[in-house]
Amino acid sequence: MMTRSRRHVWIPWLVICITAWLGRPGSAPAQDLKVAVVDLNRAMNEVDEGKAAIAKLEKRFNERREELAKKEKEIQELRADLELKSAVLTEEARKDRMTEIQEKAIALQQAQFEAEQEMAGLRNQMQTELADKLQAVCAEIARKKGYTLVLEKAVTWYAEVPDITDELIEAYNARNKPGK
Numbered sequence: 001m002m003t004r005s006r007r008h009v010w011i012p013w014l015v016i017c018i019t020a021w022l023g024r025p026g027s028a029p030a031q032d033l034k035v036a037v038v039d040l041n042r043a044m045n046e047v048d049e050g051k052a053a054i055a056k057l058e059k060r061f062n063e064r065r066e067e068l069a070k071k072e073k074e075i076q077e078l079r080a081d082l083e084l085k086s087a088v089l090t091e092e093a094r095k096d097r098m099t100e101i102q103e104k105a106i107a108l109q110q111a112q113f114e115a116e117q118e119m120a121g122l123r124n125q126m127q128t129e130l131a132d133k134l135q136a137v138c139a140e141i142a143r144k145k146g147y148t149l150v151l152e153k154a155v156t157w158y159a160e161v162p163d164i165t166d167e168l169i170e171a172y173n174a175r176n177k178p179g180k
Contacts, residue, residue, distance in 0.1 A: 034146055036162045037167055038138055039153040044130050048170045053126045057119065064115045071108050075101060137172045138164070 044050045082089075082097050139152070141164055142150045150164065 028066045033148050035149045036164045037153045038152050038168055039165045040131055042133060043134050043168050046169050049176055050130055061088055062118050075104050082137055134172060138168050
């Protein structure tokens with residue numbers, strides 16, 4: 001499955017290939033080409049399923065952030081306590097507490113990194129699944145409206161062509177209502 005960033009790399013090549021194909025003898029004339037654009041990123045963020053998935057991710061990771069913030073506060077309290085008591089602690093006790101603080105700080109950094117990685121992975125998975133579903137609906141709209149080519153709006157330049165993003169969002173939401 002192709003990632004979003006890799007899609008952006010091959011889109012200009014796709015446009016070049018289609019342009020070359022249309023310019024060769026025996027191909028369909030350019031006036032028969034009916035083109036539209038769609039903003040899949042906007043569609044993913046605006047369809048109901050996308051909004052719900054983003055809200056679910058945010059809720060899940062806000063809870064994780066709160067847990068991590070508590071651990072960070074605990075480490076700060078341990079550091080403050082060590083500063084206050086360092087004069088009365090033995091050298092060995094001071095080293096033990098410093099080691100404990102360092103271990104907790106390292107564990108916190110690891111947990112933060114893992115949480116970020118998990119969120120990025122889940123977001124990518126959600127985007128890939130939703131993009132595949134949106135592309136299927138987009139293909140149906142294109143067939144119904146007679147478009148021979150639908151490009152993602154990320155293409156560097158295009159002449160005035162219909163933008164079917166709003167239609168895609170409406171069609172997707174209509175087809176994927178909760179309880180269906």
